[in-house]
Amino acid sequence: MDYGLTQEQEQLREEVRRFAENEIAPVADEYDREEKYPAEIVEKAAEMGLTGAHFPMEYGGVGYSTLDMALVTEELFAVDPGIGLCVTSAGFGAEAIMEFGTEEQKEEYLPPIAEGEAVMGAAISEPHAGSDVSSLSTRAEKDGDEWVVNGSKMWITNGSIGDYFVVMCETDPDVGDRYTGFSQLLIERDRDGFESEKITGKLGIRASDTAELRFDDVRVPEENLVGQRGMGFPQLMQFFDETRTMVAAQAVGIAKGANERALEYAEEREQFGRPISEFQAIRHKLSEMHTRTEAARQLTYKSAWSVDNAEDDLTMLASMAKEFASDVATDAADEAVQIHGGAGFVDDFDVERLYRDAKITQIYEGTTEIQKNIVARELLDEGY
Amino acid sequence: MKVLVTVKEVAAVEDDFEIDGLSIDDRYLEYDLNEWDDYAVEAAVQIAEAADEDVEVVAATIGPERSEETIRMALAKGADRAVRVWDDAIADQTLLDVNAKASVFEQVVAEEEPDLVLTGVQAADDALGATGVALANRVGYQWAAVVNDLDYAAGDDVATVRRELEGGVEEITEVDLPAVLSIQTGINEPRYASLRGIRQAQQKEIAPHDLSDLGLDAETVDGALELTDMYEPESESDATIFEGGAEETATELANVLRDKGVVGE
Numbered sequence: 095m096d097y098g099l100t101q102e103q104e105q106l107r108e109e110v111r112r113f114a115e116n117e118i119a120p121v122a123d124e125y126d127r128e129e130k131y132p133a134e135i136v137e138k139a140a141e142m143g144l145t146g147a148h149f150p151m152e153y154g155g156v157g158y159s160t161l162d163m164a165l166v167t168e169e170l171f172a173v174d175p176g177i178g179l180c181v182t183s184a185g186f187g188a189e190a191i192m193e194f195g196t197e198e199q200k201e202e203y204l205p206p207i208a209e210g211e212a213v214m215g216a217a218i219s220e221p222h223a224g225s226d227v228s229s230l231s232t233r234a235e236k237d238g239d240e241w242v243v244n245g246s247k248m249w250i251t252n253g254s255i256g257d258y259f260v261v262m263c264e265t266d267p268d269v270g271d272r273y274t275g276f277s278q279l280l281i282e283r284d285r286d287g288f289e290s291e292k293i294t295g296k297l298g299i300r301a302s303d304t305a306e307l308r309f310d311d312v313r314v315p316e317e318n319l320v321g322q323r324g325m326g327f328p329q330l331m332q333f334f335d336e337t338r339t340m341v342a343a344q345a346v347g348i349a350k351g352a353n354e355r356a357l358e359y360a361e362e363r364e365q366f367g368r369p370i371s372e373f374q375a376i377r378h379k380l381s382e383m384h385t386r387t388e389a390a391r392q393l394t395y396k397s398a399w400s401v402d403n404a405e406d407d408l409t410m411l412a413s414m415a416k417e418f419a420s421d422v423a424t425d426a427a428d429e430a431v432q433i434h435g436g437a438g439f440v441d442d443f444d445v446e447r448l449y450r451d452a453k454i455t456q457i458y459e460g461t462t463e464i465q466k467n468i469v470a471r472e473l474l475d476e477g478y
Numbered sequence: 479m480k481v482l483v484t485v486k487e488v489a490a491v492e493d494d495f496e497i498d499g500l501s502i503d504d505r506y507l508e509y510d511l512n513e514w515d516d517y518a519v520e521a522a523v524q525i526a527e528a529a530d531e532d533v534e535v536v537a538a539t540i541g542p543e544r545s546e547e548t549i550r551m552a553l554a555k556g557a558d559r560a561v562r563v564w565d566d567a568i569a570d571q572t573l574l575d576v577n578a579k580a581s582v583f584e585q586v587v588a589e590e591e592p593d594l595v596l597t598g599v600q601a602a603d604d605a606l607g608a609t610g611v612a613l614a615n616r617v618g619y620q621w622a623a624v625v626n627d628l629d630y631a632a633g634d635d636v637a638t639v640r641r642e643l644e645g646g647v648e649e650i651t652e653v654d655l656p657a658v659l660s661i662q663t664g665i666n667e668p669r670y671a672s673l674r675g676i677r678q679a680q681q682k683e684i685a686p687h688d689l690s691d692l693g694l695d696a697e698t699v700d701g702a703l704e705l706t707d708m709y710e711p712e713s714e715s716d717a718t719i720f721e722g723g724a725e726e727t728a729t730e731l732a733n734v735l736r737d738k739g740v741v742g743e
Contacts, residue, residue, distance in 0.1 A: 101547055102680050105554065109671045143673035156673045166673075 099165070107165050113142060114173035122174035125301035126447055129294050131255050132177050132301055136184055140210025144170075145184040147208075149192065153200055154208030160336060160401040164343035164394060171347025172354065174444075175451035176301030178347065182340070183251050183302065187216035187260035189333045190278055194321030199280065203258060215252040217261040217281075217307055218330070220245070225464050227262075227327070228272045232309065234263035234279055239316045241265075241279055243287075243309040249458075253305025254292040258282045261307075266324050276326035280318040287312040298450035335412040336401050337459050342394040342412070345419035345455040349387040352423070352430035352448050356380060359434055359443070376433060383426045390419035410472035417465035420455035427452040479632050480534045481522040482592035484583060484610070485515040485552050485560075487545035488603040497708050500572060511548050514598025518661040520668040521628055522596050523556035529632030534558050538586045540568065540579060546684050554671035554679035561586055565688040567696035573604065575701030580612035582699070585692035587617045594637070595658040599624050610660035620657040626665050 099107070117135055125132050139145055148163050149155025158166075163182075170178030185207045191199050206212035223229045232245025243263055250259070259281050266275040281288065287310040296304060321329045357380055360371035370376050397415040400408045430445040431438035438445045456462045487509050495506035511519075519537065526533035537552045537560040539545060549560050563582050568574060587595065595617075597610035614621030626648070627640035640650045642662060653659070671679070689696060718734065720727035735741045 101550070102676060105547065105550060105671070105676050105679075106673065109551070109554075109676060113670050141672070142670045143675075147673045156677055158673065158677075 103162065103165055106162060107169055109142075110144070110166050110169040111173070113139070113144075114170050114178070118170070118174050118177045122177060122301070122444065122447065123441065126174075126176050127300075127441075129296070129300045131303045132180055133255070135177055136180050136213065137210045139181040140184070140208070143208070144181050145207055145210060146188070146204065149185070149188065149204050149208050153192075153204035155204070159398075160339060161395060161398040164339065164346075164398040167340055167343040168347040168350060168391075171344045172351035174301070175344065175348055175351075175448070175454075176299045178344070179251070179299050179302040182344075183215075184210075184213045186251055187214050189336065190216070190260050190320050190329060191280075193332065194278075194329050196317070198317070199320065203280065206257070212257040213252050213255060215250050215256040215259045217247040217250045217253075217259045219247065219249045221248045221306075224248075225461060227330075230262060230264055230276065232261065232263050233267070234265050234277065236265075236316070237313075240313045241316060241318065243279065243281060243312040243314065245309055247307040247309075249293070250290075250305050250307050252303050253307055254290045255303045256283065259307065260320055261309075262326050262330065265326075269324065273327045274324050277323050278320040278326045278329060279314060280320055281309070281312060281314055285312045285314060297453055298447070299454055334460070335397075335408045338412040338416040338465070339394065339397040339401055341455055341459045342390070342397060342415035342419040345416075345423035345452070346387065346391045346394050348423040348448055348452045348455065349383070349390060349419070349426040352426040352445060352452075353380070353383050353387055355443065355445050355448070356383065356426075356430040356433045359437075359445075363435075370433070379429050379433060383429050386422045387426060390415070390422040394419055407472075410469055413460070413465040413468040413472075416455075416459065417462050417469070420452075420462060423455050424452040479529075479531065479594070480536065480590065480592040481525060482536050482538055482587065482590055482595045483515070483518050483522045483552070483557065484595070484597045484613075485519065485537045485539050485549060486512045486598070486601050486603075487539070487541050487548040488512045488601055490602065497710065500705050500708050502708075509544070509548055511551055512598055512601045512603075514600060514602070514661060514663055515552070516598075516668040517663050517665050518596040518598050519552045519555055519557060520666045521661055522594075523669075524666065525594075525630060525632055526556065531632055533632045536561065536590055536592065538563070538583065538590075540564065540574065540582055542569065543686075549684060550679050550682075551671055553682045553684075554675040555669055556675065557682075559683040559685070561590070561685050561687060563687045563689075563692065565690075565696070565699070567689060568699050571699055571701065572705035573701065573703050574699060575703040576606050576608040576612050578699040578701045579609045580616050581694060582689075582692065583609070583613045584616040585694060586687075587613070589692070593656050594630075595619065595656075597658065597660045599660045599662050607660075610658050614658035617656075617658075620653045620655070621659070622651060622653045622657070623660045624662050625659045626662040628659065628661075628665060 146155040147158040150157050167182050191203055220230055234241045234243045261279050261281050263279050265277040269275040289308040290305045293304045360376050361369050363370050393415045397411040400411055427449040431449050434443055434445050437443055489507040489509050492506050495502055522535045526535050535557045537557040539549050540563045542564050600607035611623050622639045622641055624642040625639045626642055630637035635655055637653045640648055720730045
């Protein structure tokens with residue numbers, strides 16, 4: 095058992111933090127307020143290699159492990175979750191291409207993400223299919239050597255700015271089993287019949303682009319099928335452990351950011367003639383926030399390590415990490431605002447932004463309630 | 479061709495710290511690559527990247543083993559390898575003076591035979607600002623100090639540099655190679671180490687040398703300077719707030735600036 099990060103990981107963390115402090119922190123408020131996608135920052139992040147770091151070398155990446163990616167995510171989210179998500183989500187859906195795509199698909203779709211020339215997305219949720227993913231109704235029908243896609247997708251990260259999407263479609267509605275019959279298709283924005291509408295008014299992560307996608311007789315060639323026909327769900331589920339671990343890392347980052355800001359403010363703010371960090375009520379808050387964050391971090395790192403090294407308890411660990419860390423993040427952001435008092439209730443200090451941003455970690459990639467169901471299901475050995 | 483860049487790991491204190499005798503405890507310090515050296519590394523890497531021929535960029539430092547973590551960032555940003563000099567005799571010095579540093583780097587230059595040596599103008603900790611020029615004098619290279627613009631392509635015999643002089647005056651001058659240039663901040667925009675660069679840097683060589691490896695003895699680093707005291711200078715500030723319309727306050731401000739000697743009569 096080894097509990098330390100390598101020198102490389104320490105350097106990675108420091109340099110990512112330096113990037114976030116210099117390039118993201120000064121403009122985070124502006125992008126949040128205006129709900130604006132930070133294309134220039136994502137480009138700079140790509141120059142540094144942040145957008146496709148987990149891709150293999152031959153496709154423009156660095157081959158970073160899940161733990162490395164968790165460290166990167168944590169540092170970006172500690173500074174600003176909104177823009178942090180824009181950077182880490184540039185390759186959403188790429189896992190499916192890496193694992194199940196053809197050589198041609200990998201060569202065509204992965205390097206542009208790593209080089210900052212394209213952004214992609216994964217399209218699963220629909221207006222009537224959130225947690226119940228098996229009720230999806232976007233259809234893809236075979237017509238000669240093309241797929242014809244009809245339907246709509248909801249809450250799609252990078253939806254109005256992304257260049258291509260891995261879209262979960264029902265291809266074989268007649269099969270009996272509720273988890274087979276779906277396939278993953280690559281759909282490019284410039285196809286006729288593709289429309290997107292940006293969703294505004296989000297509580298948090300407002301710099302990140304979210305949209306509804308609509309497909310009206312969108313035709314794509316049959317070679318846009320990713321992996322096997324009818325195996326969309328089994329292919330997708332393989333990455334839930336990884337993507338949930340990444341949300342846990344986001345949450346650890348948000349908690350870390352909240353803790354740092356709370357500690358700094360408590361040392362500076364004076365009441366009754368001394369810094370409020372001298373009052374026991376504040377000291378206990380700081381102590382608890384940091385302790386719980388460290389616990390969430392260790393659970394997250396173990397889950398990340400398990401993705402690459404030990405798959406046995408991975409599904410349970412990933413759900414535990416995601417569920418616990420997202421609670422810690424929302425609590426830490428809440429306490430950080432409390433410690434700031436009135437100053438935390440306005441946007442002079444960015445704990446207000448973190449407070450709003452934290453909530454999403456309890457919702458996306460499977461709600462807290464779904465994660466608890468998964469943990470129980472794994473404990474009781476019930477299978478899917 | 480070969481470019482040698484001298485780099486230094488410097489410590490910065492946190493907002494609150496305590497001085498203990500002649501030193502500050504490690505828990506109050508954060509170590510980082512000297513800011514000026516970051517620009518010097520970038521200048522060297524840019525020369526290498528723009529070159530048609532092979533350009534080797536070698537970073538040289540005087541520092542303990544701990545400094546390898548910092549020096550590796552120079553490697554992550556594109557330097558090819560590094561040389562690190564350390565010795566008990568160096569560790570024993572309270573303050574390594576310019577002569578001692580120049581003696582060490584003189585031997586590194588003799589060993590590496592670079593065509594161009596880039597140093598930072600100064601180090602953020604001791605701020606002596608003389609190592610580059612002293613080194614040039616020792617090795618008999620041409621030199622230019624406080625360079626804030628550099629026009630040089632690998633293989634050329636002459637570098638065109640713009641340097642900062644006193645009083646806001648700048649000069650443009652030509653320097654024959656081999657040369658030592660001390661690089662000012664702002665000359666370029668230092669890159670972030672790329673994730674690929676950080677990974678590759680783990681495999682790059684940081685060759686350790688002690689004084690005897692360089693043919694030097696312990697007395698070489700005995701300097702004329704000794705650190706005798708360390709204290710925090712008292713700082714004073716006062717603020718004057720002008721009230722009223724723009725015209726009167728502008729006049730008041732102008733008077734103050736004239737009194738303080740910021741602007742001439």
